[in-house]
Amino acid sequence: MSLHEAPEYSDIKVFQVKGKHIVLGISGGIAAYKSAHLLRLLVKQGAEVQVVITPNGKEFITPVTLSSLSGKPVVSEFFTANTGEWHSHVDLGLWADLMVIAPATASTIAKMANGVADNMLVTTYLSAKEHVMVAPAMDLDMWAHPSTQRNVATLRADGVEIIEPAEGELASHLVGRGRMEEPENIVKRIREYFNRSESMTGLRVAITAGPTYERIDPVRFIGNYSSGKMGFALAEECSARGAEVTLIAGPVAIETRSPRIRRIDVESAQEMHNVALGEFAASDIGIFSAAVADYRPLKAESSKIKREHNDGMSIELVRNPDIAFDCTRSRRPGQVFVGFALETDDEMANAASKLERKGLDMIVLNSLRDKGAGFRTDTNKVTIVTATGEAAYPLKTKREVAADIVDAIENLMGARGESCGD
Ligand code: CTP
Numbered sequence: 494m495s496l497h498e499a500p501e502y503s504d505i506k507v508f509q510v511k512g513k514h515i516v517l518g519i520s521g522g523i524a525a526y527k528s529a530h531l532l533r534l535l536v537k538q539g540a541e542v543q544v545v546i547t548p549n550g551k552e553f554i555t556p557v558t559l560s561s562l563s564g565k566p567v568v569s570e571f572f573t574a575n576t577g578e579w580h581s582h583v584d585l586g587l588w589a590d591l592m593v594i595a596p597a598t599a600s601t602i603a604k605m606a607n608g609v610a611d612n613m614l615v616t617t618y619l620s621a622k623e624h625v626m627v628a629p630a631m632d633l634d635m636w637a638h639p640s641t642q643r644n645v646a647t648l649r650a651d652g653v654e655i656i657e658p659a660e661g662e663l664a665s666h667l668v669g670r671g672r673m674e675e676p677e678n679i680v681k682r683i684r685e686y687f688n689r690s691e692s693m694t695g696l697r698v699a700i701t702a703g704p705t706y707e708r709i710d711p712v713r714f715i716g717n718y719s720s721g722k723m724g725f726a727l728a729e730e731c732s733a734r735g736a737e738v739t740l741i742a743g744p745v746a747i748e749t750r751s752p753r754i755r756r757i758d759v760e761s762a763q764e765m766h767n768v769a770l771g772e773f774a775a776s777d778i779g780i781f782s783a784a785v786a787d788y789r790p791l792k793a794e795s796s797k798i799k800r801e802h803n804d805g806m807s808i809e810l811v812r813n814p815d816i817a818f819d820c821t822r823s824r825r826p827g828q829v830f831v832g833f834a835l836e837t838d839d840e841m842a843n844a845a846s847k848l849e850r851k852g853l854d855m856i857v858l859n860s861l862r863d864k865g866a867g868f869r870t871d872t873n874k875v876t877i878v879t880a881t882g883e884a885a886y887p888l889k890t891k892r893e894v895a896a897d898i899v900d901a902i903e904n905l906m907g908a909r910g911e912s913c914g915d
Contacts, residue, residue, distance in 0.1 A: 509687040510680075511539030516585055516621070518594035518614045519559070520601035521549025523664040524630035524673035528595055529554060531676035532562045535683070543568065543585060545614050547601065568613055582613060586620025591686065594618070595656075596630035596673045599641050605653070606644035622752055624686060624733055628656040628679055633669030650871040652729055652750070652892045656682055692903060694735035699776035700728050701769055701783035701816060703743035705762040709808060710794035718868040719784035721745030723833070726895035727780055728754050734899065739772050741765055743783055762786050762813035773820035773830075778902060781817040781832045781853075784868070789813055821852035827909075829902055831855040837862065844878045854905060855879050857898055863888070877901045 515535055519528045535542050544559045544567045556567035568580050586592075594601065594614070601614065605627070610616045618625060627648060635641055636658060645655055656679055661672040674682075702724020706714040725747055728740040732751040739755045743765060749756050757772075759765045762785045773779040788810035798806070821830045832853040834844045837860070844858040856878045859866045865888045866874040874888040877898065886897055 509684055509691070510535065513540045513590045513687060514588050515540045515542045515683070516589040516592040516617060517542050517544050517563075518592060518597075518601075518617065519544060519546045519550040519554065520594065520596060520598045520614060521547055521551075521553055522596040522598045522630045522673070523553060524596035525550055525553035527673055527676055529558055529562060531593075531595055531679055532559060534676055534680045536562060536564070538680070541565075543588070545569070545585065545617050547612050547614050549598075550614075568617075571613060571616075580613060582616035583620045585617045586622060589617075589621055590623055590690075591683065592618060592621045592623070592625045593628070593679065593683065594626070595628035595676075595679055597627045599629075599631045599635045599638075599644075602627065602629060602641065602648065603644045606647040606651075622750065624654065624690070625652075626654045626656055626679075626682065626686070628673050629658050629671075630673035631658070631671050632663055632665050633667055633671045636669075636671040646890075650890045650892065652726070654682070654686070690734055692734045693731055693899075696731075696736045696778060697739070697776045698728075698731045698736045698778045698780065699739045699741065699769070699772040700724050700731075700780045701741045701743075701765060701785070702728070703745040704784050705743045705765055705786045705813075706760050707786045707789035707813075708761065708793040709790050710796065710798045712797050715786055715789070715810075716744075717784050717786065719743070719745075720869050721747055722871065722891050723873060723894070724780070724782035725749065726891040727782060727898060730892065730895040730899050731778075736778070739776070741768050741772060741783070762789060762816070766814045766816050766819065769816050769820055774823065774825075777828060779820060779828065779830045780898075781820075781830070781851075782857075783816070784835070785813060785816055787813055815851070817851045817853065824852065829854050829906060831857065831898070831902060834858045835868075836860055840876075841878070841883070844876070848878060848880065855901065879905065 519525050542563045543565055544563050546567055546569045560567045572579055604615045605618050610619055656674045658670055659672045659674055660670045662668050663671050703721030704717045704719040706716045708714050728738050729751055732738045732753045741757050757768050791809040791811050817832050830853045832851055834847050834856050836843045840860045844856045848856045858876045858878055863874045865872040872888050873891050873894045876883055876885045
């Protein structure tokens with residue numbers, strides 16, 4: 494196909510890309526010549542594209558070609574040499590609705606995975622607040638190498654979408670996996686992303702995440718191993734699809750990336766309960782992913798409990814409120830509520846009974862018997878259970894699992910005749 498033809502983009506979805514701000518990152522590989530075509534297709538569809546190229550990238554394609562196609566000066570250095578003008582990677586990161594790195598070499602992928610910010614492309618990536626896609630291009634052995642695969646897995650866990658390289662003849666004349674995906678297919682993925690990114694526009698989502706800490710005295714608490722990663726990934730995914738997200742987080746050590754997520758930090762189950770009642774009542778979709786402590790000490794001591802005062806001790810515990818149960822009790826028509834169940838035995842039976850008992854529309858079941866599932870991992874293996882059936886998914890990163898869960902929620906709403914965004 495010539496640069497001037499793009500018949501398959503003449504349908505209505507073309508407009509999803511129109512007016513979007515896209516940062517196109519180009520690193521130094523033979524496939525950089527294909528980036529000109531990618532750039533041309535994006536501009537033709539009405540996107541505003543800012544090219545950021547690595548110093549090596551310029552050895553493969555000239556900035557003059559790229560700036561002519563994009564209509565904007567290409568950014569490569571931190572400063573413009575003759576004027577001393579500083580190029581703000583932060584501004585670029587905030588400007589972008591999407592960042593696409595194509596081609597991404599093994600070295601750029603390694604730098605991105607490890608935060609090695611020694612060029613404009615990686616600094617822009619580190620400042621990017623919205624979705625990032627990476628189209629790797631390298632020789633087959635480099636792609637298959639454990640270090641590349643490790644770095645790719647890190648990027649996936651960080652929420653980066655990997656456009657897998659295709660099989661074919663490579664620059665080395667060897668044949669195998671490593672060719673950058675064709676520009677037409679990258680544009681297709683970009684369009685799919687923008688379609689998806691608007692699928693939850695106008696919907697309000699409330700999510701509980703992380704553990705709760707139940708105070709024993711000023712220095713001790715009862716808690717659990719939940720890291721909050723699954724709930725945070727869900728918040729990012731819903732936000733990326735255009736939803737207004739409120740994330741009620743127990744004590745966790747992770748940050749929210751999307752500036753659109755409204756985060757409310759709490760410590761105990763009672764605090765989470767108090768905040769959740771109002772937030773879930775106002776939401777269209779409620780997701781209970783927090784590992785709420787079922788019990789709390791009857792009395793939290795105001796001073797540190799001293800060792801010498803006790804030969805042994807027992808703490809009297811009382812039951813915490815069931816946040817999911819209480820929030821679903823006064824449901825409005827059309828609301829969708831999703832819970833989690835982390836089980837060790839009789840998984841399906843327990844999940845089905847929780848679905849019923851807690852008034853939920855969907856349970857995301859993970860079994861502690863599955864390796865890589867549950868607490869403190871970057872991966873999860875889930876079965877999604879609804880009143881009409883169940884679907885088991887393979888082991889994936891938590892961000893990918895979040896996308897599957899949100900797809901399932903959207904399908905459920907679609908099946909109920911609730912069109913998302915209405
Ligand atoms: N949940 C909640 N409030 C609680 C306990 C649980 O909102 N006090 C929610 C969790 O966020 C999850 C679902 O209920 O979505 C199931 O949590 P789980 O701990 O598996 O259920 P429990 O009711 O605590 O049952 P059990 O511990 O006996 O398995």
